[in-house]
Amino acid sequence: MSSSQDTKQAHFNVFLRAAGHHAAAWRHPSTTPELTFQFDYYKRLALTAERGLLDSVFMADGYVGTGRRLEPFTLLSALAAVTTNLGLIGTVGTTYNEPFHVARKFASLDRISGGRSGWNIVTGHTDETAFNFGKQSHLEHSERYRWAEEFVEVTKQLWDSWEEDALVFDKAKGIQFDDSKLHEINYEGKVYKVKGPLNIPRPPQGYPVLVQAGSSESGKELAAQTAEVVFTAQPTLAEGKAFYADVKGRLARYGRTPDQILILPGFSPIIGDTRAEAQELEDELNSFHDIDRHIAALSERFGIDLTGYPLDAPVPEILNPKGIEDVNGSKSRHQLILDMLRSDANLTLRQVVNRLSAARGHLTFTGTPIEVADVIEQWLDEQGADGFNLMPPIYPEGLDSFIDKVVPELQNRGRFRTAYEGATLRENLGLAVPANRFSASAASGIASAN
Amino acid sequence: MSSSQDTKQAHFNVFLRAAGHHAAAWRHPSTTPELTFQFDYYKRLALTAERGLLDSVFMADGYVGTGRRLEPFTLLSALAAVTTNLGLIGTVGTTYNEPFHVARKFASLDRISGGRSGWNIVTGHTDETAFNFGKQSHLEHSERYRWAEEFVEVTKQLWDSWEEDALVFDKAKGIQFDDSKLHEINYEGKVYKVKGPLNIPRPPQGYPVLVQAGSSESGKELAAQTAEVVFTAQPTLAEGKAFYADVKGRLARYGRTPDQILILPGFSPIIGDTRAEAQELEDELNSFHDIDRHIAALSERFGIDLTGYPLDAPVPEILNPKGIEDVNGSKSRHQLILDMLRSDANLTLRQVVNRLSAARGHLTFTGTPIEVADVIEQWLDEQGADGFNLMPPIYPEGLDSFIDKVVPELQNRGRFRTAYEGATLRENLGLAVPANRFSASAASGIASAN
Ligand SMILES: Cc1cc2nc3c(=O)[nH]c(=O)nc-3n(C[C@H](O)[C@H](O)[C@H](O)COP(=O)(O)O)c2cc1C
Ligand SMILES: Cc1cc2nc3c(=O)[nH]c(=O)nc-3n(C[C@H](O)[C@H](O)[C@H](O)COP(=O)(O)O)c2cc1C
Numbered sequence: 001m002s003s004s005q006d007t008k009q010a011h012f013n014v015f016l017r018a019a020g021h022h023a024a025a026w027r028h029p030s031t032t033p034e035l036t037f038q039f040d041y042y043k044r045l046a047l048t049a050e051r052g053l054l055d056s057v058f059m060a061d062g063y064v065g066t067g068r069r070l071e072p073f074t075l076l077s078a079l080a081a082v083t084t085n086l087g088l089i090g091t092v093g094t095t096y097n098e099p100f101h102v103a104r105k106f107a108s109l110d111r112i113s114g115g116r117s118g119w120n121i122v123t124g125h126t127d128e129t130a131f132n133f134g135k136q137s138h139l140e141h142s143e144r145y146r147w148a149e150e151f152v153e154v155t156k157q158l159w160d161s162w163e164e165d166a167l168v169f170d171k172a173k174g175i176q177f178d179d180s181k182l183h184e185i186n187y188e189g190k191v192y193k194v195k196g197p198l199n200i201p202r203p204p205q206g207y208p209v210l211v212q213a214g215s216s217e218s219g220k221e222l223a224a225q226t227a228e229v230v231f232t233a234q235p236t237l238a239e240g241k242a243f244y245a246d247v248k249g250r251l252a253r254y255g256r257t258p259d260q261i262l263i264l265p266g267f268s269p270i271i272g273d274t275r276a277e278a279q280e281l282e283d284e285l286n287s288f289h290d291i292d293r294h295i296a297a298l299s300e301r302f303g304i305d306l307t308g309y310p311l312d313a314p315v316p317e318i319l320n321p322k323g324i325e326d327v328n329g330s331k332s333r334h335q336l337i338l339d340m341l342r343s344d345a346n347l348t349l350r351q352v353v354n355r356l357s358a359a360r361g362h363l364t365f366t367g368t369p370i371e372v373a374d375v376i377e378q379w380l381d382e383q384g385a386d387g388f389n390l391m392p393p394i395y396p397e398g399l400d401s402f403i404d405k406v407v408p409e410l411q412n413r414g415r416f417r418t419a420y421e422g423a424t425l426r427e428n429l430g431l432a433v434p435a436n437r438f439s440a441s442a443a444s445g446i447a448s449a450n
Numbered sequence: 451m452s453s454s455q456d457t458k459q460a461h462f463n464v465f466l467r468a469a470g471h472h473a474a475a476w477r478h479p480s481t482t483p484e485l486t487f488q489f490d491y492y493k494r495l496a497l498t499a500e501r502g503l504l505d506s507v508f509m510a511d512g513y514v515g516t517g518r519r520l521e522p523f524t525l526l527s528a529l530a531a532v533t534t535n536l537g538l539i540g541t542v543g544t545t546y547n548e549p550f551h552v553a554r555k556f557a558s559l560d561r562i563s564g565g566r567s568g569w570n571i572v573t574g575h576t577d578e579t580a581f582n583f584g585k586q587s588h589l590e591h592s593e594r595y596r597w598a599e600e601f602v603e604v605t606k607q608l609w610d611s612w613e614e615d616a617l618v619f620d621k622a623k624g625i626q627f628d629d630s631k632l633h634e635i636n637y638e639g640k641v642y643k644v645k646g647p648l649n650i651p652r653p654p655q656g657y658p659v660l661v662q663a664g665s666s667e668s669g670k671e672l673a674a675q676t677a678e679v680v681f682t683a684q685p686t687l688a689e690g691k692a693f694y695a696d697v698k699g700r701l702a703r704y705g706r707t708p709d710q711i712l713i714l715p716g717f718s719p720i721i722g723d724t725r726a727e728a729q730e731l732e733d734e735l736n737s738f739h740d741i742d743r744h745i746a747a748l749s750e751r752f753g754i755d756l757t758g759y760p761l762d763a764p765v766p767e768i769l770n771p772k773g774i775e776d777v778n779g780s781k782s783r784h785q786l787i788l789d790m791l792r793s794d795a796n797l798t799l800r801q802v803v804n805r806l807s808a809a810r811g812h813l814t815f816t817g818t819p820i821e822v823a824d825v826i827e828q829w830l831d832e833q834g835a836d837g838f839n840l841m842p843p844i845y846p847e848g849l850d851s852f853i854d855k856v857v858p859e860l861q862n863r864g865r866f867r868t869a870y871e872g873a874t875l876r877e878n879l880g881l882a883v884p885a886n887r888f889s890a891s892a893a894s895g896i897a898s899a900n
Binding site for chain 2: 026027029033034036037038039043062063064065066067069070071073074075077078079080081082096097098100101104105107108109111112128131132133134167169171174176177182192193194195196197198199200201288290
């Protein structure tokens with residue numbers, strides 16, 4: 001191992017989520033699910049994350065269901081007003097939105113936050129979503145990734161449509177804009193047709209940090225092409241290393257280098273001052289969940305009735321499970337569960353449910369702060385991760401203990417910053433501001449947007 | 451005049467706008483147009499408005515052009531985090547948006563702000579907008595008002611789709627939701643088809659305060675049907691009174707009473723401690739504008755070349771001006787300028803340009819704080835207004851002087867509150883929380899959304 005690898009530092013994002021990431025978090029005595037829609041609750045979490053010098057907070061999103069969250073643009077903008085250095089990453093889907101609106105809102109959030117925004121680009125995964133937008137069904141998996149690709153291309157061109165020095169405000173001469181620095185994009189693809197320019201200047205970061213969270217073949221390809229941060233579910237170090245090598249290996253084809261993308265697998269540590277204490281918390285959480293509901297969901301996923309089977313005997317053999325080729329939702333999620341079932345013939349139904357409930361298949365670990373730091377160090381050193389998307393099992397306690405106990409341990413080991421490197425999310429992640437395709441200084445070698 | 455009219459109090463909204471509402475505000479030495487995209491600038495304005503106990507701030511919006519503003523949802527959410535009582539009204543157009551997204555963002559903003567959001571419902575007015583959304587042309591005027599009507603109906607149903615007590619969070623029983631309190635809306639109109647429910651609970655205010663700012667026939671009808679606040683441009687008291695009587699007179703047809711709608715004409719006072727001082731400021735502002743550009747715009751509007759005419763002679767007779775029937779943009783704006791030209795045969799070109807530049811045709815007045823208070827009192831008493839949409843000619847100075855000098859004068863006269871009446875915008879405007887069509891207690895007489 002090279003010495004530069006020895007000192008590789010971790011990046012941390014915190015995945016916000018009402019009571020926490022354990023499926024039964026809301027039933028734990030320490031959580032207050034009634035605060036799910038209260039701004040002050042998220043403000044407290046964000047301030048804790050910032051106190052701990054974490055890179056960013058992140059919000060998932062979707063356009064269907066019973067909703068357990070505030071809307072990302074509104075919540076992250078409000079958080080921008082009460083934080084200083086913390087990155088603010090919002091999920092916005094590409095299938096039911098307009099590139100112009102999305103580009104503009106991110107440009108505005110990036111301004112308001114002084115360059116701290118990030119966009120988690122997703123394509124959505126349920127048919128039900130379509131019904132809220134006058135559509136009959138969700139777009140087919142590869143088709144929606146094609147849309148996503150175009151969508152991202154349009155938003156980038158819109159962000160570039162203002163050069164840095166387009167705003168003049170020369171009071172004496174009476175000139176507000178330098179019109180030559182504003183550009184129509186006249187984009188015309190298979191899906192989108194957008195004239196531009198955008199009606200707000202380029203974001204301070206150039207583009208918000210582009211984040212991708214789909215891990216199917218199409219998802220990994222979109223990541224390699226456009227993403228700067230990848231969120232992913234990797235339940236074991238072996239799988240994490242394979243994914244890491246896979247995604248980083250795809251970059252060259254797009255003229256990119258491995259340091260231009262950070263891979264942050266989800267990580268849900270259950271922390272206790274002693275192992276026994278941590279285990280107690282895990283058992284307590286597992287005692288709360290509605291195991292019948294989980295088994296019904298698994299049955300539906302694989303088209304096989306698992307209800308009625310004994311919970312503590314090995315999982316009945318799933319002879320002909322629905323394969324990923326038949327799935328139009330999240331392909332990587334389906335694969336992850338299949339892999340788990342096949343990895344260990346002795347796994348009981350209860351164990352499967354507990355694993356999925358702990359953090360929906362993401363890496364989990366139960367132990368002391370020292371042990372948690374060990375896990376993080378190992379993933380960094382063995383090229384499994386550039387840091388983690390933290391998914392505390394319960395909020396706020398799980399975040400507090402990470403910040404108060406794991407962060408200092410990592411700092412002592414030289415594995416985490418002791419002060420923010422910069423004011424923008426890009427600066428803290430070590431990512432460059434992308435060149436503007438329209439700027440004279442950047443234009444050489446970069447195709448004009450026509 | 452009845453004694454209750456004598457004590458009628460004013461409501462004030464502040465129309466935020468970069469350097470101010472005078473067309474040449476950005477050139478005035480006291481303004482800093484470089485701050486147009488800085489959050490702290492708007493934060494200062496909002497805190498001033500809140501110190502002055504004003505009802506709300508308001509942001510205009512559009513999806514085309516060179517943009518002189520941050521995006522409303524993001525900016526208002528950020529302002530929500532740093533204010534306590536101030537209402538936050540955002541313009542969101544109905545022609546290029548999805549009802550689901552708009553309903554959800556307002557529900558989220560209303561939560562984050564603790565019930566302080568308002569929606570200025572507009573239909574947009576330029577063809578150019580269409581080109582940013584893959585469309586060939588802007589919808590025809592009456593057609594886009596029909597879309598708006600449906601759009602508002604869908605959003606209301608979505609807000610109603612959660613009854614108040616849908617969230618249970620019974621930890622002991624393991625029940626998060628009362629499913630019987632969540633409702634599909636299954637809306638199917640001519641334009642929109644939306645299943646629902648929304649994925650966030652009903653806003654604290656039931657609906658955000660619904661604001662309308664179109665004053666054409668279709669605009670007034672939409673206002674009578676749905677609006678709770680009307681923004682309008684009324685350059686004289688006589689016109690203001692006619693508009694006030696007209697709109698309030700339309701309410702009965704929709705089963706509504708006159709107190710269910712507040713009419714707030716735009717008002718741009720140029721304030722000085724003496725008349726001379728105020729006049730000096732007006733002259734100074736008028737000295738800054740680019741009169742040629744304004745004349746070119748007028749020429750284009752009426753399809754007649756006004757360039758080259760002497761500035762200080764009466765406006766050349768516009769023989770066959772383009773009438774409002776030929777206008778697909780803002781019909782009321784066109785009418786307002788035509789009315790101005792016809793009102794006074796001696797008006798010079800320079801005077802027309804000055805009037806339009808002062809506040810785009812809204813009521814203006816130049817004088818002392820006492821005189822400004824007199825104007826306000828007169829409009830309240832003579833049924834020209836329920837308050838005003840304040841449009842300070844220059845920011846921040848014009849707002850500061852209104853708060854520091856006019857507000858105390860109005861308070862002395864019993865014409866303005868001395869403390870906020872409540873925590874929500876509805877409470878401060880004296881508007882009721884609308885009943886939920888799905889609630890048992892509210893259902894009688896209200897058609898189910900099915
Ligand atoms: C950490 C993480 C967070 C995610 N958040 C979202 C989300 O908020 N909304 C969403 O639609 N999909 C989310 N996804 C899923 C994917 O981004 C993607 O939209 C979808 O599931 C298809 O992925 P696939 O490429 O694996 O098939 C998330 C995935 C991961 C790993
Ligand atoms: C105070 C005020 C503010 C307005 N703000 C907007 C705005 O932000 N965006 C917009 O498209 N139209 C705005 N309008 C115009 C109208 O709402 C409407 O969309 C359009 O001009 C057509 O109006 P009409 O009914 O008069 O033809 C505003 C009007 C007024 C009086």
